[in-house]
Amino acid sequence: MKKAIISFVTSIIIGFGLGYLVFGVILDDSAKEPQVAQTEATEEATPTEEQKKEPETAAVDADNILNSKGCLGCHAVESLGLQGGATGPDLSKAFEGVEDKHGKPIDEFLKEPTSAVMSSVIDGSPLTEDELTKVLEMLNQASEK
Amino acid sequence: MKKWIPIASGLMAGFVAATISFADFSKNTNSELSSATNKSDAEKVYVPFGEKDDYYLFASGGHSGQMFIYGVPSMRQIRTVPVFSQDSATGYGFDEHSKEMMGGYTWGDLHHPAFSETNGDYDGKYMFATDVGNSRAAVMDLETFTTKDILKVPNTSGPHCAAFVTENTEYMFLPTRFAVPLGQEYESLDDYSTKYRGVMSAVTFDEENTKLNIGYQVALPPWSYDLSDAGKKSSADWAVMTTYNTEEATTNLEINASQADRDFIVLFNWKELEQMVKDGQYDDVTGQKMIFPEKHKGGIYLVPVAKSPHGVDVTPDGKHFIASGKLAPSMTVFSFEKAFEAVKNQDFSGERNGIPILKYESVMEREVNPENALGPLHTQFDDKGMAYTTMFISSEIVKWDPKTGETLDRVPVQYSPGHSVAAEGDTVSPDGQWLIALNKIAKDTYLSVGPSHPESMQLIDISGKMKVIQSSPVNPEPHYAQMIKADKIKTIEVYPKDEKNKLATYKQEDAKIVRNGNKVDVYGIAMRSKFIFDSKAKRPDVIEVNEGDQVTIHLTNTDFDEDITHGFAINSYDLNIEVQPGQTNTITFTADKAGTFPIYCTNFCSALHQEMTGYFLVKPKN
Numbered sequence: 001m002k003k004a005i006i007s008f009v010t011s012i013i014i015g016f017g018l019g020y021l022v023f024g025v026i027l028d029d030s031a032k033e034p035q036v037a038q039t040e041a042t043e044e045a046t047p048t049e050e051q052k053k054e055p056e057t058a059a060v061d062a063d064n065i066l067n068s069k070g071c072l073g074c075h076a077v078e079s080l081g082l083q084g085g086a087t088g089p090d091l092s093k094a095f096e097g098v099e100d101k102h103g104k105p106i107d108e109f110l111k112e113p114t115s116a117v118m119s120s121v122i123d124g125s126p127l128t129e130d131e132l133t134k135v136l137e138m139l140n141q142a143s144e145k
Numbered sequence: 146m147k148k149w150i151p152i153a154s155g156l157m158a159g160f161v162a163a164t165i166s167f168a169d170f171s172k173n174t175n176s177e178l179s180s181a182t183n184k185s186d187a188e189k190v191y192v193p194f195g196e197k198d199d200y201y202l203f204a205s206g207g208h209s210g211q212m213f214i215y216g217v218p219s220m221r222q223i224r225t226v227p228v229f230s231q232d233s234a235t236g237y238g239f240d241e242h243s244k245e246m247m248g249g250y251t252w253g254d255l256h257h258p259a260f261s262e263t264n265g266d267y268d269g270k271y272m273f274a275t276d277v278g279n280s281r282a283a284v285m286d287l288e289t290f291t292t293k294d295i296l297k298v299p300n301t302s303g304p305h306c307a308a309f310v311t312e313n314t315e316y317m318f319l320p321t322r323f324a325v326p327l328g329q330e331y332e333s334l335d336d337y338s339t340k341y342r343g344v345m346s347a348v349t350f351d352e353e354n355t356k357l358n359i360g361y362q363v364a365l366p367p368w369s370y371d372l373s374d375a376g377k378k379s380s381a382d383w384a385v386m387t388t389y390n391t392e393e394a395t396t397n398l399e400i401n402a403s404q405a406d407r408d409f410i411v412l413f414n415w416k417e418l419e420q421m422v423k424d425g426q427y428d429d430v431t432g433q434k435m436i437f438p439e440k441h442k443g444g445i446y447l448v449p450v451a452k453s454p455h456g457v458d459v460t461p462d463g464k465h466f467i468a469s470g471k472l473a474p475s476m477t478v479f480s481f482e483k484a485f486e487a488v489k490n491q492d493f494s495g496e497r498n499g500i501p502i503l504k505y506e507s508v509m510e511r512e513v514n515p516e517n518a519l520g521p522l523h524t525q526f527d528d529k530g531m532a533y534t535t536m537f538i539s540s541e542i543v544k545w546d547p548k549t550g551e552t553l554d555r556v557p558v559q560y561s562p563g564h565s566v567a568a569e570g571d572t573v574s575p576d577g578q579w580l581i582a583l584n585k586i587a588k589d590t591y592l593s594v595g596p597s598h599p600e601s602m603q604l605i606d607i608s609g610k611m612k613v614i615q616s617s618p619v620n621p622e623p624h625y626a627q628m629i630k631a632d633k634i635k636t637i638e639v640y641p642k643d644e645k646n647k648l649a650t651y652k653q654e655d656a657k658i659v660r661n662g663n664k665v666d667v668y669g670i671a672m673r674s675k676f677i678f679d680s681k682a683k684r685p686d687v688i689e690v691n692e693g694d695q696v697t698i699h700l701t702n703t704d705f706d707e708d709i710t711h712g713f714a715i716n717s718y719d720l721n722i723e724v725q726p727g728q729t730n731t732i733t734f735t736a737d738k739a740g741t742f743p744i745y746c747t748n749f750c751s752a753l754h755q756e757m758t759g760y761f762l763v764k765p766k767n
Contacts, residue, residue, distance in 0.1 A: 004151040011155025018156070019163020087752065089673075089706040101672060101703045103653040103680070116674070116753055 065134040066091075069127070079145035080138070088117070095136070095143035107136060186614040189606060192219040200568055200628050202581065203258050203272055204602065207622030210253040212274060212285065217568070217579055217628060220604055220617040228283050228292050229253020229276045236712065236722035237292070241731040246283075246295040254278035256305055257372075257625045261314045261350075265377045265463075265573035269633030271350070273317050275307045282308060282319055282348050282357055288637045289725075296357035299431050300327050301344045306370035308348075312381040316360060316415055320345040320386050324367035328431045334395040341367035344435075345386075347415065361422045361434045363445070365411065366498035367393055369402070372456045372523075377463030377573050380481040382416040385466045387454040391497070403453055403472060407505075409497070410448040410457055410468055412484055417444035439499025446488060447497055449505040450477060456523035456564075460547055461530055461573050465510060467547065469521035469534060475514040476521050476534060478547055484508045513550040515543045522563060523625075525570035527607055528577035533570075535562035535582065542582055544611060556611040558582040558603050559590055566626040567607070576630070580605045582613075583623035591618050602626075638707045640727035648699040649729040656680040658688065665690050667698040671711035671724055674753035676700075676744065686759030692739040692766045701729040704750075712747030715761050721747055739765035 064082075066072055071091075072084035079092035098106040102114050110132055113119045127135060192198055198216030201223075206213050210230025214223045230252045231238030238247055253276035261271040272285040276295075280302055283295045298304060298319055305322035324341040326332040332340040343365040349358050373386035391408045394401030418436060421427065426441040427434045438445050451473035459466050468477045486492075487508060493501040520538030527533065532547045540561055544554040564583045568576035587601035599618035606612050642651060650656050650668045656677040659666045667688055669678040677685045678698075690696055702711050702724035714721040718738065724730045746757035 004148075007148070008151035008155040011152045012159040012162070015156035015159020015161075016163045017159070019160040086708075089704060089709070093705060097705060100652040116756075117751075 064138060065131060066138055069125070069131065069135070071135075077138075077142050079142045091139060092142050092145070095139040106139065107132065110135065186606075186612070190218045190220065190604065190615045192216065192221075197631065199631055200579065201631055201634055202566070202626055202628050203260075204583070204619060204626040205255045205258050205274065205622075205624045206620060207256070207624055208252065208254045208278065209621055210255055210276070210278075211620075212255060212258060212272070213620060214290070215602075215617070216631075217581070218604060218615065220602065220615050222617075224290060225620075226285060226290050226292070228255055228274055228285065229279070229281065229295070233721055236730075239720060239732060240722040241733055243292070246292065248281075248295065248297055250279045250281075252278060253281060255624075257308055258627050259308045259310050259317065260627050260629060262310055262572070263313055265312045265381070267569060267572055267627075267629045267633060268314075269629060269635065270352075271314075272627070273308045273310060273350075275304045275319060277303045277305045277322060280304060280321070282317065284350060284355065284357055286355065287634050289640075290636065293355040294357050296348065296359070298346050298348070298359065299433060300329070300342075300362060300435070301325070301346060302329065304346070306345075306373045306386050309373050309375050309384070311375045311384070311415065312377060314350060317348045317350065318345060318373060318375070318384060318386075318415070319348055320365065320370035320373060320411075322369050322371065324369065327364070327435075337367055337395045338393050343368050343370055343388075345370070345413075346433075347418070359433060361418065361427065361436060362430070363413075363418065363436045363438065364430075365438070366391070366500070368409075369398075370411070371454070374457055374459045374466065374571070376466075376481065377459055377461065380459065380463045380466075383412065383414050383481065385413075385457050385459065386411050387450070387457045387468060389453045406452055407449040408452055408454060409502075410450050410454070410466070410479070411445065411500075412448055412503070413445045415444075437499075442499075445500050446484070447500050447502045448479060448484065448508050449494075449502065451475065455521075458524040458526075458571065460532075461526050461575055463573070465547060467524050467532065467534075469523060471520060471522060471537075474519050474521070475512050476524070476532075476545075477512050478510040478550070479508050480510045483510070511550045513545060515545060515552040515555070518543050518552075518555070523565060525565050525567035525580060526575045527567060527570070527580075528575050533565060533567060533580055533607070535565045537561050537563065537585075542580065542605065542611065544607070554611050556605060556613060558584055558605075558613060559587060559601065559616070561585040563623070564625040566628050568628045569630065570628070578606070578608050579628065580607045580611075581626065581628070583626060585622070587618065590616060638726070639705050640725060642705070642727065643729075646729060648731060650699070650701045651703060653677055653703075654680050656685065658682075663691070663694050665694050665696045667696070667700075669698060670701050670703045671713065671746065671757075672703045673709060673711075673751040674746075674757045676713075676746075676757065676759045678759065684760075686744075687762065688744070688759070689762040689764065690736045691764045692736060694736045694763075695733070696736050697731060697733045699729060699731045700724050702726055709750055710748045711750050711757070712745075714745055714747045716743040716745070718742055718761070723748060736761075736763045739763045 074085040074088035075091045076084035077091045098109050200217040202215040202217050204213045212226045227237035237243045256275050256277050259273045260267040274283045280298050286293045301321040302323040302325040304319035306320035308317045310317045324343045326340050345363045347360040349360045368388040369390045371387045376383040388409050390402035392404050427436050450468045453472045454468045455471040456469040466479050487503045494504045495502050518536045522535045522537050524532050524534045532545050534543050541555050541557045545552050562582040562584050567580045582603045584601045587598050602617045603613050604615035606614050650670050656670050657668050658679045667678050678688050705727045709726050711724050722732050742761040744759040744761050
């Protein structure tokens with residue numbers, strides 16, 4: 001009988017502890033969820049945006065020349081679905097547009113740019129003939145889209 | 146006794162005790178509240194970074210002459226669009242096109258904005274606005290959010306009773322608040338009743354040329370026309386407007402225009418008036434085709450209404466129009482069908498100034514008088530056809546059923562609401578969910594900015610019991626607003642190349658300065674991060690002229706790229722314009738000050754924006 005009382009009391013304590021674990025620790029954390037719900041919503045929004053754009057991006061090889069040479073750090077190419085920086089202009093129409101805008105065709109511009117920002121970029125890391133061909137190829141492709 | 150019994154019962158008892166001690170039942174309800182279907186007020190107006198609002202709100206800017214664009218439900222102000230007043234932030238009123246549109250005026254009092262409609266629903270193409278200050282109408286293109294045309298309306302003074310467009314934007318009617326002699330000639334106020342007229346103008350919009358024009362005008366009695374609305378569906382050929390000062394008082398209108406027990410609602414059939422003009426039943430007045438109702442009968446009728454009414458609003462089904470009392474504490478629901486019947490049967494109680502008067506009893510459906518509600522002004526509708534009326538004096542919005550007159554709900558606002566606007570609330574299919582009270586007074590609501598307080602807009606959730614959930618200070622002054630679903634607006638990012646535009650310069654090598662006597666035309670380009678006015682010059686970014694020259698600068702932004710706007714200002718010359726991506730803009734002025742004046746880009750455009758400069762050199766005459 002005494003044994004039964006001891007196991008009863010011990011069980012109460014264990015049960016109480018278990019209850020605390022369930023309500024006080026586990027569920028208490030989940031109850032805080034609404035507070036972080038807003039952050040989650042924002043995080044959710046970004047992947048959906050990316051998902052939308054993904055099919056377009058899929059058309060272009062991920063390790064393309066614009067990416068490997070760091071062009072996308074400053075430029076986007078919307079027509080190819082390439083997201084990039086907003087510092088420089090979108091290059092979708094660069095293949096045709098550069099000559100009017102800068103007074104020299106794009107292949108020459110890329111060798112010797114007339115704008116200050118691009119001059120310093122190209123001076124520091126000139127394109128080889130092969131790279132230049134690849135860049136032009138992609139920009140041509142972009143302008144035709 | 147079996148061994149497991151005390152253990153099991155002990156565990157149970159302990160667990161129950163812990164449940165009582167630690168489980169927080171209130172938290173469960175809380176998390177339910179914040180679930181997607183049942184958001185807290187804060188969550189309802191919170192639009193996280195990366196997401197956009199559901200609605201555009203176009204709020205009139207009153208005597209600022211501008212239109213303010215907000216997002217709903219966040220109530221964030223997105224843009225100020227200048228319409229009737231100069232705006233240095235966008236160079237509006239300085240460049241040739243906007244300067245010409247403004248017609249020498251420096252400001253306007255922008256009252257009632259109205260969207261273009263197709264089949265009684267907003268089509269998201271254009272926004273119209275009226276200027277009570279200088280009697281004008283304007284149209285804004287919603288692809289670019291810029292004002293495209295402004296029309297000065299002759300013979301009238303202060304089109305307050307506008308603009309409400311007909312079901313397919315056939316007309317926008319501009320009846321005026323002030324009666325003046327035709328042509329605004331001088332006449333003694335002793336001859337007010339005979340020489341003064343209230344004039345209603347039927348303004349048309351030529352979409353192809355983005356031009357506003359006057360179709361015809363109607364010479365109404367010399368009363369004040371306050372507000373109006375176009376019919377819908379079965380009443381689509383008709384429109385209604387309220388009048389006060391049928392007393393024809395000429396001084397102290399506050400007292401003298403509030404004498405008569407009844408004023409009128411003017412009911413008119415614009416199709417019939419249009420036909421009358423086609424049939425030649427009009428007079429030529431200062432070049433306008435003007436119908437005089439006392440000479441050419443038909444198309445216009447008067448409906449008696451409780452004194453000094455303010456708003457008159459047509460229900461979404463087009464069957465009723467509701468007049469708000471302003472001084473009388475009630476709203477009156479009238480039936481279009483009954484009015485048509487009375488017109489057909491010539492069931493008139495008399496005539497006023499040559500216009501037949503319909504019998505009040507034969508058109509009136511019911512008078513609605515919510516308990517202790519005072520100063521009803523304007524009514525909007527939700528998706529279930531329920532009416533929401535602003536109470537100016539008792540500072541509240543009252544929800545009621547137009548079919549029964551029963552008051553359903555009411556919510557206080559701070560303070561003195563004029564208009565309110567519900568989401569697409571004056572179309573054939575209102576959306577419900579949101580209503581915004583446009584309050585005239587915001588005492589003690591925001592941080593003090595001195596004796597002058599801002600006006601305010603309060604966002605009200607009308608999906609269940611009405612609740613004010615957000616408040617936003619506004620620039621003066623929200624008269625009326627229109628709320629449109631965001632996905633109906635399709636803006637452009639870049640102005641497309643227009644090879645036919647002779648003023649545009651898209652190629653760097655084409656930038657040139659052309660001199661013809663004392664006229665100098667500059668065909669220049671702005672690009673990040675420089676100006677090129679003359680590509681062949683030693684200094685391509687310099688414009689050199691002689692004192693007294695007439696200088697015209699056509700500036701093209703050759704950055705065909707999103708968000709790259711350039712500004713163009715000449716130091717000390719009081720000039721400033723903007724060119725949007727791909728746009729060509731022109732500014733003309735006389736170089737009347739000799740000296741050296743730096744030119745610079747005012748709108749931050751890129752990393753080397755600061756370097757985007759040049760010189761304007763004006764050689765002295767001697």
